[in-house]
Amino acid sequence: MVDRPGEPNLAALFDGPQQMSVGERAALEGFLELAKPALAIEIGRAEGGSLRRIAAHSAEVHSLDLVAPPAELAELEQVHFHTGDSHELLPSLLAELASAGRNVDLALVDGDHSADGVRRDLEDLLASPAVSRTLILIHDTTNEEVRAGVDRVDLDRAAKVAYADLDAVSGRLFRAESLRNQLWGGLGVVVVDDARTRGPGEPAGDPRFFDTAALLREARARRIGRARHAARRLRRRLIALGRR
Numbered sequence: 022m023v024d025r026p027g028e029p030n031l032a033a034l035f036d037g038p039q040q041m042s043v044g045e046r047a048a049l050e051g052f053l054e055l056a057k058p059a060l061a062i063e064i065g066r067a068e069g070g071s072l073r074r075i076a077a078h079s080a081e082v083h084s085l086d087l088v089a090p091p092a093e094l095a096e097l098e099q100v101h102f103h104t105g106d107s108h109e110l111l112p113s114l115l116a117e118l119a120s121a122g123r124n125v126d127l128a129l130v131d132g133d134h135s136a137d138g139v140r141r142d143l144e145d146l147l148a149s150p151a152v153s154r155t156l157i158l159i160h161d162t163t164n165e166e167v168r169a170g171v172d173r174v175d176l177d178r179a180a181k182v183a184y185a186d187l188d189a190v191s192g193r194l195f196r197a198e199s200l201r202n203q204l205w206g207g208l209g210v211v212v213v214d215d216a217r218t219r220g221p222g223e224p225a226g227d228p229r230f231f232d233t234a235a236l237l238r239e240a241r242a243r244r245i246g247r248a249r250h251a252a253r254r255l256r257r258r259l260i261a262l263g264r265r
């Protein structure tokens with residue numbers, strides 16, 4: 022998965038430990054290509070799937086996780102590894118960067134997936150002067166817990182938020198038994214640009230569209246309702262057959 026200038030690297034879509042779908046990875050590549058980060062932050066590294074791609078496009082990356090990085094990630098020379106709780110690490114890292122007059126070009130929020138955890142990570146980013154012209158990407162925005170956390174942040178009120186699309190890439194309703202009927206994935210983007218102000222009353226999101234995540238929750242409720250109905254009918258038939 023080595024990037025060589027001018028050469029294709031489709032393996033980046035499939036290789037290595039990955040927690041993102043192919044669509045999410047392609048979008049991540051596009052956002053990274055646009056942002057060309059001098060400085061990036063990743064909250065939540067796990068095995069380093071997204072980190073490897075962020076590092077491939079960035080001059081300097083700060084990667085935060087509760088768990089120490091696997092040894093093989095040490096080869097990523099431009100990455101500073103921070104081990105601990107993002108709710109403690111992130112505010113002090115951002116304060117340090119802000120006092121050095123630095124700007125974070127891209128941040129990925131993919132750590133604490135509780136609603137309150139997502140809210141705190143996003144609010145910490147938005148509150149920092151180091152986040153002035155920044156692409157903030159949020160993974161798993163289709164998951165109801167993660168989405169509830171993002172929805173608690175009033176993006177419309179944050180003047181420096183130029184645009185937000187929480188369903189930029191839609192997540193999936195799982196058929197696989199291990200995650201049956203769970204909603205995971207989805208890549209949201211919040212564009213921070215303190216030089217691009219929205220018009221008065223103009224929302225951060227695009228009001229033309231329904232939330233895809235909400236539509237998927239409705240589809241799931243219908244599916245589960247149909248499955249339960251079919252199971253009840255089958256049970257009644259079996260009972261009736263048993264009585265004959």
Ligand SMILES: C[S@@+](CC[C@H](N)C(=O)[O-])C[C@H]1O[C@@H](n2cnc3c(N)ncnc32)[C@H](O)[C@@H]1O
Nearest residue numbers: 040065066067070071086087106107131132133
């Ligand atoms: C979904 S994984 C990240 C996947 C990774 N971004 C990728 O796409 O390859 C979530 C990670 O967040 C970490 N995490 C959970 N809560 C955290 C917290 N409060 N602070 C920092 N990291 C946290 C977990 O240890 C886990 O490694």
